[in-house]
Amino acid sequence: MDFDRFVLTASTADLSAEPAARDHADAVEFRMDLADDPLAALDAYDGELPLLVTNRAVWEGGDAPEEGRLATLETAVEHDAVEAVDVELRALTGTAETTARDAAALREHARDHDAAVVVSVHDFERTPPASELRELLVDAAREGDVGKLAVTATDRADTLALLSATYEATAAGETVATMAMGEPGRHTRAVAPLYGSRIGYAPVDPADATAPGQYDLATLAHLVERLDTPEA
Numbered sequence: 001m002d003f004d005r006f007v008l009t010a011s012t013a014d015l016s017a018e019p020a021a022r023d024h025a026d027a028v029e030f031r032m033d034l035a036d037d038p039l040a041a042l043d044a045y046d047g048e049l050p051l052l053v054t055n056r057a058v059w060e061g062g063d064a065p066e067e068g069r070l071a072t073l074e075t076a077v078e079h080d081a082v083e084a085v086d087v088e089l090r091a092l093t094g095t096a097e098t099t100a101r102d103a104a105a106l107r108e109h110a111r112d113h114d115a116a117v118v119v120s121v122h123d124f125e126r127t128p129p130a131s132e133l134r135e136l137l138v139d140a141a142r143e144g145d146v147g148k149l150a151v152t153a154t155d156r157a158d159t160l161a162l163l164s165a166t167y168e169a170t171a172a173g174e175t176v177a178t179m180a181m182g183e184p185g186r187h188t189r190a191v192a193p194l195y196g197s198r199i200g201y202a203p204v205d206p207a208d209a210t211a212p213g214q215y216d217l218a219t220l221a222h223l224v225e226r227l228d229t230p231e232a
């Protein structure tokens, strides 16, 4: 998967949503942790859009227990349709040594199979101060092909801080993706690409949102396109 330009992903636990995503999305984020039998669903996948696979840890806001979590992703990246994998920064650099070793092995395995590595950070409570945002993006971008940072905004100061950090990271040559979760952060999902963010996430159906404050896919596709069109 190529992150030289913005990639809009349809985020879903159900790969049968892919045909409905084709009109607007560049890729599908398959939330394996939210699916019933994710490896069977991958085996059966015959859609057109490439997949970014995520198996989000419980300790990072997801549903996947640690046992077998990274091994499932290792199997997933062997599928031809899988062109990118999400690995949490805390898995790679956290204090759990075995997790760090397994996460680094997953990154290697992904690259051997031509899958890009999205290294992610989530804060479901707050937007950290500006200097911390900058550091998190530096660290995440260094560890993967894209450094992704999703924070929770409560006001405009938070969203501005995130957009500034996005702009600075991009100006420094880092490849990053950012979004502010929650209602006050919603507009960042449309605007962050203008500051350099390279991935957007949106559910096909708003009822299936995978994070607070997401636009539905058609709406986000429309907003991003309009904002990026000079004569709009």
Ligand SMILES: O=C1C[C@@](O)(C(=O)O)C[C@@H](O)[C@@H]1O
Pocket: 011, 029, 031, 054, 086, 120, 150, 179, 180, 181, 201, 202, 210, 211, 212, 214
């Ligand atoms: O990390 C992200 C970003 C996200 O949390 C969002 O805020 O859109 C949605 C998740 O599905 C994805 O894995």
